Structure formats: structure tokens, C-alpha cells
Amino acid sequence: MLELLAPAGNFEKLKVAFHYGADAVYAGLDKLSLRANADNFTREELMQAIEYTHSIGKKIYIALNIYFMPEHEERIIDALNFLAKIKPDGMIISDMGILYLAKEYAPNIPIHISTQANCTNQYAAKMYSTLGVSRVVLARELGLNAIKEIRKTLPNLELEAFIHGAMCIAYSGRCLLSSYMTTQGLGTLKDDGTRSANQGDCAHSCRWEFFLKEKTRENDTFAISSDENGTYILSSKDICMIEHVKDLIDAGVSSFKIEGRMKSILYISSIVRAYRYVIDCIQSGKTLDKMEQVYQELDVVSHREFSTGFFYKKPWNDANIASSAEYKRNTRLAAMVLSSEQKANLKIYNKITQNDKLVLIGKNMKTIEIGKVQFFDKNGNPALEAKHTEPFSAILYDTDGNIVIPEEMDILRMESNF
Ligand code: SF4
Structure with a gap:
């Protein structure tokens, strides 16, 4: 059974995602997910959201995918106890410490390994499976052949892949750019004086406009692209797999994930309905006769240049360098x-x-x-x-x-x- 999985930054976005065809949503709780800036749900809202989701026969997964520092222990155990009571359909975890605690405090909630854990091979997937994980959210850096290998090794493990949305120039989120630059006084700071990608508060510093200067090697530069707005050497394109859903199905992907818990209602409605249409046509053998409308749909909402990420080849030459950091929005x-x-x-x-x-x-x-x-x-x-x-x-x-x-x-x- 294929699943279209959409982001839900708040209750309203959750309802929109389901209305437009999502089978499941992922959401964050308090500050324990990697989107500390998404609205996230209060506990009361989360209880209502789970009740609502189950009443319409859909699923909801909760992200607890920060990297765990000793001072987080109490908050994490408290969150796990809470989740054990309200029973979401899964918890998205990257940190092995949280995995350990989850098995103790919320043993009946299925565990999904977050893309932040960077599962890039069949042996890592096998290890997670041995630890009782029901789903792996594949590293965004994986190609289709690697996905096929994992599927071959583990026919019953649920494999989730990001199919649309922003990419990270580092191995998803494993990066200190934001922490470093914000403590240098760049970007908007939070109360604790830093914005850490690993604590769910990335300032997307890699996408800022940079100027590269080398004092003594004027002729020794590497190729970068630029336009009238400047030069963007670390600015990744968005991923868009709308034309390649069949390839992903054939590779064994069972859950199709749309990135973006901070995205707007407009974005969620457009992107979810476009992928819903394509997945339904492919599954029922119908002709994809509305593709022109689908392309327009992806284009009318705010986005960056599209690419197919790592799925077909390593994108050294094209996918991760945009000529302009502008988000398109019509x-x-x-x-x-x-x-x-x-x-x-x-x-x-x-x-x-x-x-x-x-x-x-x-x-x-x-x-x-x-x-x-x-x-x-x-x-x-x-x-x-x-x-x-x-x-x-x-x-x-x-x-x-x-x-x-x-x-x-x-x-x-x-x-x-x-
Ligand atoms: S600053 Fe850029 S590369 Fe680093 S975690 Fe954030 S999005 Fe990824």
C-alpha cells in the first residue's frame, strides 16, 4: 500500500493536507522536532489532531528527531510518556538515545528512523530493523539503485523517501553552519543565542547570498554560477519527483514524503493534490492526462529551481547550485x-x-x-x-x-x- 505523506505544521495545515489527498501527515511536538520554527502542536492540540486523524481513517506520525543532549533527558521522557498515552501511528527518531528511551517508555508506538539519521545502505537499514524499527526514512542522498538494494535485502521494511521540497547542502541537517553563523551575529537569534540545525532551528545559512574573495589567487577559482543578484555557491535546488513516481514505486518506496512543516496552506494544498493525482493514476493504470495542470500546480506556489536530487546521479554539476536564491511565488x-x-x-x-x-x-x-x-x-x-x-x-x-x-x-x- 503506497502512502502520500504530507507535512502538518499546525492543525489547520493537517486538515488541509488530508482534504487534498494525503494518507498520512507528520507533525512536531513542543521543541523536540527538527522544525522548531514550525508552529508545532501543543499537547492539547496534538490529542485533538490524533483523534481527528483516526476518525477519518488516516495516520499521523510525530517527529522527535532532535539530537539528544543530556539536558534534554527529562523533556524527552516526558514527551515519550505522553505519546505512549495518545498513541500516534509512529514516532520519527534520529538519535539512538531517543530510540533506546522510546523502547522503554513508549514500546507500543512504531518507530520510524528519520532522514536525519542518514540511513544510506542496506546494512544500516538491517540494523535498524533488528532494533525493532518499522520504517526507515531514507537519506535524501540515496540513488534509486541503493534504494532497490535496501528493498531487496529487507522486503518488509517500510521505506519512506522525500519526493518534493527543499534539500540540504550537508548530509540532511548534519551541519554547523547555522549554529556558527548565528553566533557570529548573522541572522535572527533565539533566546539561547544560537540556531542549531541539529536542534531543529536551522537558519538555512547555506542559502544566504555569499561573496567569495581570495586575496592572492585571483586566477585560481572554481566554477560557480551567478546572476544579476549575486552568487550562490551552497544553495540547493528543491527536489521534485513528480515525473518519476513510477521509478520510485518500482524501486520499492512505500511512503512518498513531501518536505516542509513550515510551508503554507497554499503550498500544501497544491503539492499534495498534484502528487495525489499522479499516484492515483499510476496505481489505477489511468492515463496521466492532466500533467500540464500538475506542472502549473507545482509552479504556482513558492519554490526554488527543481531537480531530481540524488535519485539518478550524484548532482555535482547541476542539482545543488541555483543561480538565484529567490523563491518563486506567483x-x-x-x-x-x-x-x-x-x-x-x-x-x-x-x-x-x-x-x-x-x-x-x-x-x-x-x-x-x-x-x-x-x-x-x-x-x-x-x-x-x-x-x-x-x-x-x-x-x-x-x-x-x-x-x-x-x-x-x-x-x-x-x-x-x-
Ligand atoms: S544551514 Fe543549510 S546545509 Fe546546514 S543544516 Fe541548514 S539547510 Fe542544511
């Missing part, structure tokens, strides 16, 4: 539908005027261009625009003038000028 989240009715309640994220070009998107690649919209304020009076600070409802019309009845959690997006 659209903005306008509103989310809160009720499925002719006059639908909306949650407004950005002010919408009559001049804005709106598109309604939903699951199964539903995409409807909106020709006209009638807004109503909280008292039911007609309004010319919808402000993000207040509740509004709206009647939507397509470009032929027909009323469109949206589904709850459908999204209205608009073109963006920034």
Missing part, C-alpha cells in the same frame, strides 16, 4: 471555504477585491476560474471587498455565470504581484 492564498453551501462562509487570509482574479481549487485537481463573486459581511449585507480581519460569506460564479458550490476546505487563491 499566487497568494485568498480564502478558505468553511461551509459547503451556495452562500459559503469564508476564512479570509488576504484582502480580496472585485478586481482580483480568483481560482477555486479542491481535491481531485478541481480547478475553477471564478468570473464573479458577491461578498456579504458578518451581518449579511453585500460588501464590495473582503478583509482578512473579519468573517465574510460569498456566492461564487464561474466564468459562464453559473453559481459554483464549493466544498468545505476548498481554497480560493489569487494572482500575486510579489
Whole structure:
């Protein structure tokens, strides 16, 4: 059974990911996951999230993938005791110390080895399997042949691979750039005076704009690319495997992971529905006749240049050097539908005027261009625009003038000028 696995930085993003077709989500708890800057869930929210996820027959995995320092012990044991009670479908762990404690304090929760543990060969996977791990999130640096080798050695181990999103110039997260540079006064500091990638607080220092100077060797430089904005020698492209899902299935990947617990609702909705469509077509043998729409879908949300990472070849020459560190972004989240009715309640994220070009998107690649919209304020009076600070409802019309009845959690997006 293949699984489409999406990030859930908070409860709202979790619901969006499921609405658009994710089979499972991964989320963080408190400060114990590698996305300390994602909203993460409070304990109360996490209990509700697990209840909600299980009520719709889906799965949720909790990341506890920081590297463990002795001073974290109490917090980790406390978190494990809590997880043992609320029963997520898995815990994502990189540190062997947390693995040890997990077996003692939460023995019934399946363990997934995080990509941060850098599992790069069949023997490492076998060792983890011997330790009772049910799934390995493969190192992002693995090629398809290496994945096949692991699958051959361990036919029953669940193999999860990152298929879309940001890459790291180091072995995923094993890097001190952010810690070092932030303590040198670069970037925004947190209370403890540093931002450590290994503690889930990477400042992505590798993607900053650098200038390379060598005082005495003017003619002895290595090739780097640059554009009018500068030079980016450590800036990785994003991974995008939308055209290669079949190859991953054939290699034995069982869980297809989308990176990005800090990504927006707009990003999650677009990327999840695009991969859902492709996976469903491949599994049911249907023709992929909406690929043009799928490509647009991946392109409308903020992203960097795409590559296939390490899956086909070592990307020494192309995949990890971008000519510009700019994130591309063409659209903005306008509103989310809160009720499925002719006059639908909306949650407004950005002010919408009559001049804005709106598109309604939903699951199964539903995409409807909106020709006209009638807004109503909280008292039911007609309004010319919808402000993000207040509740509004709206009647939507397509470009032929027909009323469109949206589904709850459908999204209205608009073109963006920034
Ligand atoms: S600074 Fe860059 S290379 Fe280092 S952990 Fe962060 S994303 Fe990875």
C-alpha cells in the first residue's frame, strides 16, 4: 500500500493536507522536532489532531528527531510518556538515545528512523530493523539503485523517501553552519543565542547570498554560477519527483514524503493534490492526462529551481547550485471555504477585491476560474471587498455565470504581484 505523506505544521495545515489527498501527515511536538520554527502542536492540540486523524481513517506520525543532549533527558521522557498515552501511528527518531528511551517508555508506538539519521545502505537499514524499527526514512542522498538494494535485502521494511521540497547542502541537517553563523551575529537569534540545525532551528545559512574573495589567487577559482543578484555557491535546488513516481514505486518506496512543516496552506494544498493525482493514476493504470495542470500546480506556489536530487546521479554539476536564491511565488492564498453551501462562509487570509482574479481549487485537481463573486459581511449585507480581519460569506460564479458550490476546505487563491 503506497502512502502520500504530507507535512502538518499546525492543525489547520493537517486538515488541509488530508482534504487534498494525503494518507498520512507528520507533525512536531513542543521543541523536540527538527522544525522548531514550525508552529508545532501543543499537547492539547496534538490529542485533538490524533483523534481527528483516526476518525477519518488516516495516520499521523510525530517527529522527535532532535539530537539528544543530556539536558534534554527529562523533556524527552516526558514527551515519550505522553505519546505512549495518545498513541500516534509512529514516532520519527534520529538519535539512538531517543530510540533506546522510546523502547522503554513508549514500546507500543512504531518507530520510524528519520532522514536525519542518514540511513544510506542496506546494512544500516538491517540494523535498524533488528532494533525493532518499522520504517526507515531514507537519506535524501540515496540513488534509486541503493534504494532497490535496501528493498531487496529487507522486503518488509517500510521505506519512506522525500519526493518534493527543499534539500540540504550537508548530509540532511548534519551541519554547523547555522549554529556558527548565528553566533557570529548573522541572522535572527533565539533566546539561547544560537540556531542549531541539529536542534531543529536551522537558519538555512547555506542559502544566504555569499561573496567569495581570495586575496592572492585571483586566477585560481572554481566554477560557480551567478546572476544579476549575486552568487550562490551552497544553495540547493528543491527536489521534485513528480515525473518519476513510477521509478520510485518500482524501486520499492512505500511512503512518498513531501518536505516542509513550515510551508503554507497554499503550498500544501497544491503539492499534495498534484502528487495525489499522479499516484492515483499510476496505481489505477489511468492515463496521466492532466500533467500540464500538475506542472502549473507545482509552479504556482513558492519554490526554488527543481531537480531530481540524488535519485539518478550524484548532482555535482547541476542539482545543488541555483543561480538565484529567490523563491518563486506567483499566487497568494485568498480564502478558505468553511461551509459547503451556495452562500459559503469564508476564512479570509488576504484582502480580496472585485478586481482580483480568483481560482477555486479542491481535491481531485478541481480547478475553477471564478468570473464573479458577491461578498456579504458578518451581518449579511453585500460588501464590495473582503478583509482578512473579519468573517465574510460569498456566492461564487464561474466564468459562464453559473453559481459554483464549493466544498468545505476548498481554497480560493489569487494572482500575486510579489
Ligand atoms: S544551514 Fe543549510 S546545509 Fe546546514 S543544516 Fe541548514 S539547510 Fe542544511
